[in-house]
Amino acid sequence: xxxxxxxxxxxxxxxxxxxxxxxxxxxxxxxxxxxxxxxxxxxxxxxxxxxxxxxxxxxxxxxxxxxxxxxxxxxxxxxxxxxxxxxxxxxxxxxxxxxxxxxxxxxxxxxxxx
Amino acid sequence: xxxxxxxxxxxxxxxxxxxxxxxxxxxxxxxxxxxxxxxxxxxxxxxxxxxxxxxxxxxxxxxxxxxxxxxxxxxxxxxxxxxxxxxxxxxxxxxxxxxxxxxxxxxxxxxxxx
Numbered sequence: 001x002x003x004x005x006x007x008x009x010x011x012x013x014x015x016x017x018x019x020x021x022x023x024x025x026x027x028x029x030x031x032x033x034x035x036x037x038x039x040x041x042x043x044x045x046x047x048x049x050x051x052x053x054x055x056x057x058x059x060x061x062x063x064x065x066x067x068x069x070x071x072x073x074x075x076x077x078x079x080x081x082x083x084x085x086x087x088x089x090x091x092x093x094x095x096x097x098x099x100x101x102x103x104x105x106x107x108x109x110x111x112x113x114x
Numbered sequence: 115x116x117x118x119x120x121x122x123x124x125x126x127x128x129x130x131x132x133x134x135x136x137x138x139x140x141x142x143x144x145x146x147x148x149x150x151x152x153x154x155x156x157x158x159x160x161x162x163x164x165x166x167x168x169x170x171x172x173x174x175x176x177x178x179x180x181x182x183x184x185x186x187x188x189x190x191x192x193x194x195x196x197x198x199x200x201x202x203x204x205x206x207x208x209x210x211x212x213x214x215x216x217x218x219x220x221x222x223x224x225x226x227x228x
Contacts, residue, residue: 004157033216042118042204043218056215091158103216105150105158 002026004106006092012112013082021077021109025094033103034067034077035091043091049075082113120205120219128227133177133192135222137205140186145207147188148216149179152202161203164188175199200226 005024013019025032034046045059049069060066064082069075079086089110093103121136139145149161162173169181175198179190188205205219 035218040123040220042120042220043206043216045215045217048215059215093158102160102163103158107157 004092004094004104006090006106006109008109009107010110010112012114014114015084016081018078018080019082019111021079021090021111023075023077023092023094023106025073025075025092026096026104028072029094029096029104030072031095031097031101031103032069032075033093033095034075035093036061037089037091037108039088046077046090079111082111084113087111087113118205118207118217118219120203120222122222123220124223124225126225126227127195129197130194133190133195133199133224135190135203135205135224137179137188137190137219138186139188139205139207141207141209143210144181144183145209147179147181148206148208149173149177149188149190150204150206150218152204152221154201158204161190195224195226197226197228200224 007022030051032049035043037043047067048056064080067077089108091108092106095101095103117140119138147164150158151161152158161177162171164171164181172178177192179188181188202221202223204221206216208216
């Protein structure tokens with residue numbers, strides 16, 4: 001079956017512009033995570049959605065970052081007024097049910113801010 | 115806050131030799147533990163996980179890991195390295211008592227020498 005997909009695969013933008021990254025989770029997966037992976041570093045948790053519950057936004061690094069998810073479908077991560085330090089690979093993962101279930105990762109979006 | 119330490123950002127082994135990738139975590143309560151692998155140009159995929167029960171966990175491709183509470187460790191091993199094992203390996207933990215966040219280590223890049 002189809003896995004987690006993300007678009008675009010690569011995004012180059014100028015400092016100060018807004019960007020929107022998209023994640024399509026596996027159908028039926030209730031949980032969805034966003035992570036950031038800077039060059040040479042581990043995955044940094046950003047935000048977590050679980051069904052219709054309020055998302056866990058505790059990992060968002062600043063108010064320039066926001067994310068939405070409609071029901072149990074597509075999610076978008078928006079970065080406003082991008083900065084060079086936002087350059088990273090942004091990974092999305094989904095899992096089937098509540099709790100520490102296996103996460104299935106998308107291929108990521110590589111964001112470069114010039 | 116949780117932390118995950120992977121000792122050795124780069125590990126090289128000869129083909130057929132033992133693979134040992136180290137992971138230690140900081141937590142007063144044993145978390146759930148995961149190893150993920152990222153092959154070149156691919157997304158992360160789950161190798162194995164420990165939630166409860168037997169502390170020696172077997173995963174895909176001949177890998178296994180042992181949860182040692184006294185050492186707060188979850189080291190990954192494979193008796194005999196294969197060229198196809200060359201990849202980036204990430205250890206991750208999820209606290210059992212503070213929601214559904216996951217914390218990843220910085221990763222270990224495994225090189226297999228023919």
